[in-house]
Structures are given as C-alpha cells and as structure tokens.
Amino acid sequence: MPLNSDPIGFAHHDHASCVTDAVASVEARCIAAGLQFTPVRKRVFEILLEEHRALGAYEILDRLRDEGLGSQPPVAYRALDFLTKHDFVHKIERLNAFIACAHPHEVHTPAFLICRDCNAVAEAETNLTQGRLAQIASATGFIIERAILEAEGLCPNCIPKSEPA
Amino acid sequence: MPLNSDPIGFAHHDHASCVTDAVASVEARCIAAGLQFTPVRKRVFEILLEEHRALGAYEILDRLRDEGLGSQPPVAYRALDFLTKHDFVHKIERLNAFIACAHPHEVHTPAFLICRDCNAVAEAETNLTQGRLAQIASATGFIIERAILEAEGLCPNCIPKSEPA
DNA sequence: TGATATATGTCATAATATAACATATCAACC
DNA sequence: GGTTGATATGTTATATTATGACATATATCA
Ligand SMILES: [Zn+2]
Ligand SMILES: [Zn+2]
Ligand SMILES: [Zn+2]
Ligand SMILES: [Zn+2]
Numbered sequence: 580m581p582l583n584s585d586p587i588g589f590a591h592h593d594h595a596s597c598v599t600d601a602v603a604s605v606e607a608r609c610i611a612a613g614l615q616f617t618p619v620r621k622r623v624f625e626i627l628l629e630e631h632r633a634l635g636a637y638e639i640l641d642r643l644r645d646e647g648l649g650s651q652p653p654v655a656y657r658a659l660d661f662l663t664k665h666d667f668v669h670k671i672e673r674l675n676a677f678i679a680c681a682h683p684h685e686v687h688t689p690a691f692l693i694c695r696d697c698n699a700v701a702e703a704e705t706n707l708t709q710g711r712l713a714q715i716a717s718a719t720g721f722i723i724e725r726a727i728l729e730a731e732g733l734c735p736n737c738i739p740k741s742e743p744a
Numbered sequence: 745m746p747l748n749s750d751p752i753g754f755a756h757h758d759h760a761s762c763v764t765d766a767v768a769s770v771e772a773r774c775i776a777a778g779l780q781f782t783p784v785r786k787r788v789f790e791i792l793l794e795e796h797r798a799l800g801a802y803e804i805l806d807r808l809r810d811e812g813l814g815s816q817p818p819v820a821y822r823a824l825d826f827l828t829k830h831d832f833v834h835k836i837e838r839l840n841a842f843i844a845c846a847h848p849h850e851v852h853t854p855a856f857l858i859c860r861d862c863n864a865v866a867e868a869e870t871n872l873t874q875g876r877l878a879q880i881a882s883a884t885g886f887i888i889e890r891a892i893l894e895a896e897g898l899c900p901n902c903i904p905k906s907e908p909a
Numbered sequence: 910t911g912a913t914a915t916a917t918g919t920c921a922t923a924a925t926a927t928a929a930c931a932t933a934t935c936a937a938c939c
Numbered sequence: 940g941g942t943t944g945a946t947a948t949g950t951t952a953t954a955t956t957a958t959g960a961c962a963t964a965t966a967t968c969a
Contacts, residue, residue, distance in 0.1 A: 712870075723895040735886065932949075
C-alpha cells in the first residue's frame with residue numbers, strides 16, 4: 580500500500596508555509612478564545628500538519644516520546660481531545676486516526692474522502708442544515724448536533740492503478 | 745443514561761414477529777446467494793435483532809459464551825464480519841458497535857441517527873449517487889465505494905428531558 | 910470418496926482508549 | 940506578591956476493541 584505523503588484534496592501543494600500559517604492561525608484563535616495552546620497541544624497539531632495524513636494516537640505518542648514531550652497515552656489523548664473539541668483536528672472514525680483540519684478558520688462540518696489504496700484523506704466542507712441527513716432528521720424529530728461523513732473509495736491518484744487499461 | 749430497549753426509528757413497534765421475519769428473510773437470501781447461514785452467524789443476528797440496539801462485539805460474545813456457542817473473540821468477530829459484509833448487520837463506527845439492519849431486503853446505503861442520551865440508533869436509507877458527498881467526490885475525481893453517515897444528537901424521546909420548559 | 914474451500918476452536922497478542930490520583934502550572938483576585 | 944480555584948500534566952494501571960496464527964472440523968463438489 581503506497582503512502583501518499585502530501586495529500587490535501589489528493590493534489591500536491593507547496594507545503595512550505597502551510598504548517599506555520601495554520602499554527603499561527605490556531606494560536607490567534609486560542610488567544611482570542613482564552614484557550615491554552617500549550618507546548619504539547621501545539622506540537623501534536625504541528626505533527627499532524629507536517630504529515631498531512633491521518634495518524635493514530637500512538638503514532639503521535641511515539642513522536643512526542645522521541646522529543647521528550649510525554650511518553651504515556653493520556654498525554655497524546657488529552658492533546659487530541661483538546662484539538663478535536665475545538666475543530667483544529669478531526670477524528671476519522673473509520674480509521675481511528677486523527678488529521679489536522681484543512682480549513683483552519685472556524686467551526687464547520689467536515690466530510691472526508693478516504694482512499695483505501697494510499698490512505699490519503701481529503702477534507703471537504705458540508706452543511707449540517709442541508710442535505711438528506713437533515714431531511715431525515717427533521718422528518719424524524721431528531722436534533723443533529725454533529726455528523727460523521729466519511730466516504731471510502733479510490734482517490735484520483737489510485738484509480739489508474741486499480742483499473743488496468 | 746436511560747436505555748431505550750425497543751427503538752426502530754425511535755418509535756416503539758410490535759416486535760412480536762420482526763425477529764423471526766428478519767431471520768427468515770436473511771435465511772432465504774443466504775440460500776439464494778449460496779452463503780452459509782451457520783448457527784453462530786444466525787444466533788449473532790438474532791441477538792442483535794432481539795436487542796434492537798447497537799451492541800459491542802464483546803457484549804455479543806458474552807451472550808454466545810452463556811449459550812455455549814463460542815467463547816473467544818474471533819468467534820464473534822468472524823460472525824460480525826460475515827453479517828456486515830453482506831449488509832445484514834451494520835457497524836456504527838462512532839460507537840464501535842453493531843446493529844441489525846432495519847431494511848432486511850437488499851444492498852443499500854444506510855445512514856444512522858444516534859441519540860447521545862439514550863443510545864438509541866435509527867437507520868435510514870440514503871443514496872450514494874445523490875447528495876453533497878457525491879458532488880464533492882465527482883468534482884474531486886474520487887470514486888466512492890462506501891459511505892459512513894452517522895449523525896449524533898437527541899432523539900424525539902430525549903429532547904424533552906434536555907430542554908427544561 | 911477424495912480434493913478443495915470454507916468455517917470453527919483456541920491461544921496469544923496487538924491496537925486503541927480511559928480511570929484514577931498525585932503534582933504542577935495558570936489566572937484571577939486580594 | 941501570595942492565596943486560591945481552575946486547568947493542565949505526569950504516571951501507573953487497566954479497560955476496551957480487534958487481529959494473527961494455526962490446528963481442527965465441516966461443507967461443497969467433482
Ligand atoms: Zn476541518
Ligand atoms: Zn489513493
Ligand atoms: Zn441496513
Ligand atoms: Zn434518545
């Protein structure tokens with residue numbers, strides 16, 4: 580299974596400034612909201628940005644341990660709890676893994692496209708108040724607070740490999 | 745957290761014949777498709793139907809063990825693999841749990857409404873080829889093979905409790 | 910019947926996640 | 940600046956979810 584190391588929306592990008600930009604953006608939002616963007620939280624966010632792919636909590640913990648920032652699972656899980664709670668990072672339920680938000684501006688409803696071949700994950704924005712799910716909920720009398728939208732399949736880079744001409 | 749023991753779409757129903765009907769339906773489909781609906785697979789399906797809620801693999805395994813049908817995790821996971829592969833049962837990724845399909849007829853794309861208060865899960869049918877996710881995939885050149893659609897929130901039965909008049 | 914695929918029993922372990930509690934740091938107020 | 944309550948971290952232990960591996964049994968079909 581080949582690894583796609585740089586997939587935002589499955590297309591390669593510059594990546595030079597995107598890590599520092601995202602960190603600065605989140606730093607500002609934390610200050611504005613009175614949240615503590617502590618060293619561990621910041622480093623976990625940076626690790627996820629640098630990889631631009633979904634990482635398991637224990638992969639992240641390994642990195643933290645190497646860097647002397649914490650060696651026990653709760654350290655990683657607490658940082659991830661904070662980051663996901665504020666939508667700086669999203670959990671991909673299908674993979675039990677985490678990925679930095681690709682829209683580092685405000686609260687939103689992400690949807691993910693997960694490639695089963697290269698494991699790349701692309702994030703798109705959707706709207707909770709529109710769409711089939713909202714219709715169903717409305718008809719049922721259910722109040723949606725959060726939605727998990729994850730599609731599995733083949734990304735544009737991996738389709739050729741799977742469809743031998 | 746109160747338990748809703750009988751929620752199909754959050755509404756109570758007769759339940760008298762629904763277990764036997766669903767079992768008979770799946771049994772017929774297995775014969776038609778040349779699949780082996782073995783005792784363990786059948787019993788796991790029945791357990792999920794009887795409960796009408798999402799059960800973890802180890803809850804199911806406990807039941808199997810009590811009944812002398814198997815005591816080791818692979819027994820439960822293999823049966824669940826079979827049942828989910830053929831869409832007789834669905835996995836709720838958010839809960840790491842399994843629920844009997846509420847539409848025991850053919851291949852479909854389920855969407856789930858998960859109540860955070862009573863843990864009831866309702867299944868609705870959606871269409872993979874319509875909707876926002878399909879638009880996004882089409883625009884991206886991504887081929888969706890399977891979609892996970894899970895909404896969390898409050899079911900009609902639990903909204904009153906959470907909104908003190 | 911014999912060959913092959915499919916399913917089960919079982920032991921062991923991997924992978925993911927949280928409980929609990931002591932200590933440290935921060936934020937706000939006096 | 941020191942007190943205090945809230946928030947965050949360090950650490951040990953354990954819970955929960957899931958799979959690998961391999962022997963045995965059962966089903967399917969020529
Ligand atoms: Zn996002
Ligand atoms: Zn791919
Ligand atoms: Zn279904
Ligand atoms: Zn409810």
